[in-house]
Amino acid sequence: MDIGLIGLGKMGGNMRERLRRAGHTVVGFDRNPDVSDVASLEELVEKLPTPKVVWVMVPAGDPTRETVTALGELLGEGDVVVDGGNSRWTDDLAHAELLAEKKIGYVDCGVSGGVWGLENGYALMYGGAAADVEKVQPAFDALKPEGEFGSVHAGKVGAGHFSKMVHNGIEYAIMQAYAEGWELLEKVESVDNVTEVLRSWREGTVIRSWLLDLLVAALDDAPNLEGIAGYAEDSGEGRWTVEAGIENAVATPAITAALYARFVSRQDDSPAMKAVAAMRNQFGGHAMKTEPPKGGDAAKA
Numbered sequence: 443m444d445i446g447l448i449g450l451g452k453m454g455g456n457m458r459e460r461l462r463r464a465g466h467t468v469v470g471f472d473r474n475p476d477v478s479d480v481a482s483l484e485e486l487v488e489k490l491p492t493p494k495v496v497w498v499m500v501p502a503g504d505p506t507r508e509t510v511t512a513l514g515e516l517l518g519e520g521d522v523v524v525d526g527g528n529s530r531w532t533d534d535l536a537h538a539e540l541l542a543e544k545k546i547g548y549v550d551c552g553v554s555g556g557v558w559g560l561e562n563g564y565a566l567m568y569g570g571a572a573a574d575v576e577k578v579q580p581a582f583d584a585l586k587p588e589g590e591f592g593s594v595h596a597g598k599v600g601a602g603h604f605s606k607m608v609h610n611g612i613e614y615a616i617m618q619a620y621a622e623g624w625e626l627l628e629k630v631e632s633v634d635n636v637t638e639v640l641r642s643w644r645e646g647t648v649i650r651s652w653l654l655d656l657l658v659a660a661l662d663d664a665p666n667l668e669g670i671a672g673y674a675e676d677s678g679e680g681r682w683t684v685e686a687g688i689e690n691a692v693a694t695p696a697i698t699a700a701l702y703a704r705f706v707s708r709q710d711d712s713p714a715m716k717a718v719a720a721m722r723n724q725f726g727g728h729a730m731k732t733e734p735p736k737g738g739d740a741a742k743a
Contacts, residue, residue: 443468443580447500448509449527450477452727453553456560457499457526457533457585461559464584481508484608494579495522497551502529502678510537519545522574524581526551530682531604534569538599547574549732550599552606553585567594567609569601598639604686611683611697613653614676618700620657621717628666628713637661653721660720667720671731672712673702 443466447458450472458468471486472478480486487494490541494517498509506529513523519666525534529550538548546735551569564585568575573594575582586593596605600722641658644650660667680701687694707715 443467443495443556445578445581446471446487446490446494447495447499448483448496450474451499452557453526453555453559454499456557457497457553457564457643458576459598460560460563461581461584461603462674463531466581466584472521479648479735483512483516483562486603492520493517493577495581496521497524497526497578497581499526502527502533507537511541514541514544514546517541517544517546520547522547522549522577522690524551524568525603528552528606528677528679529603530678531600531602531607534600538570547571547577549574549578550602551582551721552602552657554609555587558725559585563592564610565592565606567596567602569596569599569603569605569705571598592690607679607682607686608675611694612678613685614680614700614704615696616651617721618652618696618703618714619720620654621714624661624717625714626658637665653725656721656724657717660717660724663720665721669717669732670716672707672715673709673721673731674715674722675728676704680704 444722445466445468447454447470449467449491450458450470453476458470461468469486470479471483471490480489496513496517498506500506500509506525506527508523510523517523527535534550541548547570549568552567553564555564566582566586568582582593596602624636624640626640627633633639637658640654640661644654644658664670680697684694684698684701706712719730723730
C-alpha cells in the first residue's frame with residue numbers, strides 16, 4: 443500500500459523503515475529536512491493515491507491537533523487519518539468529529555514497542571469504523587510482531603488509545619514493583635549478587651517478563667545503576683489511567699501508587715527510581731537524568 447507518515451523521530455523513523463521492508467511505499471514528512479521525504483504536508487498528500495491514508499506520529503496535544511486540522515483541509519472524502527501517537531482518547535473523539543464533517547475517516551492507534559519495534563514489531567491497539575480500519579490493515583499487518591498476537595481492533599474511535607493508556611498504567615505498576623524489589627535486595631547484607639538473582643528470575647518464574655529482561659540489561663551496563671539519577675518522568679498516560687479509574691469508579695491502587703512514586707522521585711533522589719529510569723531508557727530510549735559529580739563541587743553542578 444501507499445501511506446503517508448508524519449513525524450520521523452525515534453518511533454516514526456523506525457516505523458517507516460519497517461513498512462518499507464514489508465514492501466509498502468511510504469512518503470514521510472518531518473520538520474527536520476534531513477530525514478523528510480517531502481518538503482511539506484501538501485506535497486505528501488499530493489504524492490499519495492486515493493483513498494489516501496496518512497499516519498500521524500507527533501507529540502500528543504497541540505502538535506497532533508494542529509496536524510489533524512491541517513490534514514482536514516488537505517484530504518477528501520474516503521481518505522483516512524491515523525493518530526499513532528500517545529493522544530488522550532478524549533482527543534480522538536474531537537478529531538473524528540472534525541474529520542467526519544468532510545467525510546474523512548479517523549483511526550486512533552496505540553503503539554507499543556519503543557526503540558525495539560523496528561526488529562521486533564509493534565504492539566498495536568486501534569479504534570475506528572471497520573471500513574476505515576480496513577484501509578489501514580496492510581500497514582497494521584506489516585508493523586505488528588510476527589505471530590498470532592500483537593494487533594487488535596479494540597473497538598470504536600478512542601478504544602485504541604484508551605487501551606494503550608491502560609497498558610501504560612499497568613506498565614507503571616510492574617516497573618515500580620521490580621524497582622522496589624531491586625532496592626530491597628540491594629539493601630540487605632545477606633544477598634551477595636543482586637543482578638544474578640534478578641537474572642535467575644527470567645526463566646521458570648511467574649514474574650518473568652520483558653521488563654525484567656530490560657532491568658537485568660541495565661544492571662549489566664551499570665551494576666549499581668551508577669550515574670543515573672533517581673528521577674522518573676511520566677508520559678501522561680499513567681495520570682489519565684488513574685483519572686479514568688476515578689471516573690468509572692474502578693479502584694487502581696497499584697497504578698496510582700506507582701504514579702505517585704514518580705512524583706516523589708522529583709523531590710528526593712530514590713534508588714528504586716534509578717531502576718525505573720533505567721528500564722524506561724532500555725525499552726523506549728527515554729532520556730535519563732544523571733547524578734551530579736561526587737565531592738565538593740556537587741552543590742555547584
